[in-house]
Amino acid sequence: MYDYVIVGAGSAGCVLASRLAEDPDVTVCLIEAGPADSSQNIHVPAAFAKLFRTQYDWDYDSHDEEHLNGRRVYLPRGRVLGGTSSINTQIYIRGNALDYDGWNRPGWSWDEVLPYFLRSENHEGGSGPHHAVGGPLDVAAGRSRNPMSEAFIEAAVEVGHDRNDDFNAGAQDGVGFFELTQRGGWRVSTATAFLHAQSRPNLTVETNVQVHRVVIEDGRATGVVGARLDDELRFDARREVILSAGTYNSPQLLQLSGIGPAGLLQAFEIPVVVDRPEVGQNLQDHMLIPLIYTHSEPISLLAAGAPENVERLMADGTGPLTSNGPEAGGFARTRSDLPAPDIELLAAPVMFVDNGLGVPTAHALSFGPSPITPSSRGSVGLASPDPTTKPRIVHNYLATEDDLAAAAQGLRIALEIAGAPALRRFTETAFRTPDxxxxxxxxxxxxxxxHSIYHPVGTCAMGAVVDDELAVRGVAGLRVVDASVMPTIPRGNTNAPTIMIAEKAADIIRAKQASEAERVAATPTRS
Structure with a gap:
């Protein structure tokens, strides 16, 4: 029995568990389906793709995508302490102020969420109007700075883009190097920052436990049941059950627990607790449309694992193994009338083929546009009542005219950069470009x-599935705290916004706890 049971030790779950456990009077249980984050490949930034389709990955694929010629799209998600923050490219981007103001949810405007971004942050460059120090999460400049990444920035400037040294300092437009969640050249996941950095006796972390459903009794969530190998387990919650399982798994767990579209649940003979058609809808993601050029200069990440580079990483945290992949990039607008960027550019000094699943065979530069304000919407639904079956995921990428137009114009922007003088020595041969x-x-x-650039959000959105305090509508004692609660996707990478959501959720939950304590204290006792 615990006060709080949190399902999913990812970007949100690790933060939320650590913050709630700061109160020594409560007990918290954090449950992760995957193993501990002990693999060296987790902590070496450049090794992230080596974790794909391994025990550390949920290894999802979309269903046939109608508007991508029927292709299935690989969707990596972290199944390990730290979740996807243990296998991602470590880019720290908050998004645009318009994103949060556009949510139009009380308490979630830009001015209201910025303090929660700052609370987490320990910025290498020090504090200021846009950054903070002293938080658990290290944010630093990348240490690789490959010549191809610098050439990409120079080329973009040559064709008219401004240089931007800090995409989190107000203005997003422009190109530059990304800031990263790294410390001394090593990855900093939320497990590293919020769990391992401090030990709390009132926080229990359970790994290798896959939760099967939420226990709901008399309209209230009272715990979860799951299994470790063949051992069935139950974890009870005095106060709340909190799903931080991510955009694909949180709606799946709600549906397995009887909360979702009644017709779908009945088809799988799952008793309907709350008919909530919105659960699993509103799925959004960012795509990357890559261009790949090969060349003869031996400076790519092709040989990053060479012994001398391992030695550099171990000695002083430098060299190509510190590369996060897309070291450089930026933000642009495909139309002059837009209020903010609608394209993110990402550039990596490596042949990034088949969504990272392919083996690089030559020195190469990969870069391209990612439309960051998609209007296409997909869904997540059960494929079986068996909780170990992967959910049915349909993103509906490029389903709308606006998304297709943005993709095409984004490619024009990228091709213009490819033709600039600063990139000519790295674009000798077009390996993968439009015909x-x-x-x-x-x-x-x-x-x-x-293909996906790994930013799914929206399937348990505020105003539809959860309220503005992230409580599931229709069930007491149950919340969702992860990227699935975002009504619309931010302009940029989603790890930092997910951490922010967990920081704010911790305050919401603690405020409720304090209010309940005051109410109990004010209740007259009977003699």
Whole structure:
């Protein structure tokens, strides 16, 4: 029996568990389906793709994507302490102020969420109007700075983009190096920052336990049941059960627990607790549409694992093994009338083929646009009542005219940069580029080669599935705290916004706890 049971030790769950456990009078249980984050490949930044389709990955694929020529898209998600923050590219981007103001949810405007971004942060460059020090999460400049990454920035400037040294300092437009969740050249996941950095006797962490459903009794969540190997387990919660299982798994768990579209649940003979058609809807993600050029200069990440580079990493935290992959990039607008960027550019000094699943065979530069304000919407639903079956995920990428137009114009922007003088020595041979640069050719290329850039959000959105305090509508004692609660996707990488959500949720939960304590204290006792 615990006060709080949290399902999922990822970008949100680790933060929330650590913050709630700061109160020594409460007990917290954090449950992770995967193992501990002990693999060296987790902590070496450049090794992130080596974790794909391993025990540390949920190893999801989308269902056939109608608007991507029927392709299935690989969807890596962390199944390990730290969740996807243990296998991602470590880019620290908060998004645009318009994103949060656009949510139009009380308490979630930009001015209201910025303090929670700052509370987490320990910025290498010190504190200031846009950054803070003293938080658990290290944010630092990358230490690789490959010549190709610098050349990409110079090329973008040559064709008219501004240089931007800090995408989190107000203005997003422009190009530069990304800031990263790293310390001394090593990855900093939320497990590293919030769990391992401090030990709390009132926080229990259970690994290798897959939760099967939430226990709901008389309209209230009272715990969860799951299994470790063949051992069935139950964890009871005095106060709350909190799902931090992510955009794919949180709606799946709600549906397995009888909260979701009644027709779907009945089809799988799951008793309906709350008919909530919105559970699993509103799925959004960012795509990357990569261009790949090969060249003859031996400076890519192709040989990053060479003994001399291992020695550099171990000695002083430098060298190509500190690379996060997409070291450089930026933000641009495909139309002059837009209020903020709608394209993120990402550039990596490596041949990044088949969504990271392919083996690089030559020195190469990969870069391209990621449309960051998609209007296409997908869904997550059960494929079986068996909780170990993967959910049915359909993203509906490029389903709308606006998304196709943004993809094509984003490719034009990237191709213009590719032709700039600063990049000529790295774009000797087009390994993967559009056959035609007319509108039809660019749209076809996006459909053929666009893939996820791992930012799914929205399937338990505020105002639909949860309220503005992230409580599940229709069930007491149950919340969702992860990227699935975002009504719309931010302009940029989603790890930092997910951490922010958990920071704010901790305050919401503690405020409720304090209010209940005051109410109990004010209740007259009977003699």
């Amino acid at each position: 035609s640069t007319d509108e039809a050719g660019l749209r076809d290329y996006a459909r053929r080669y666009g």
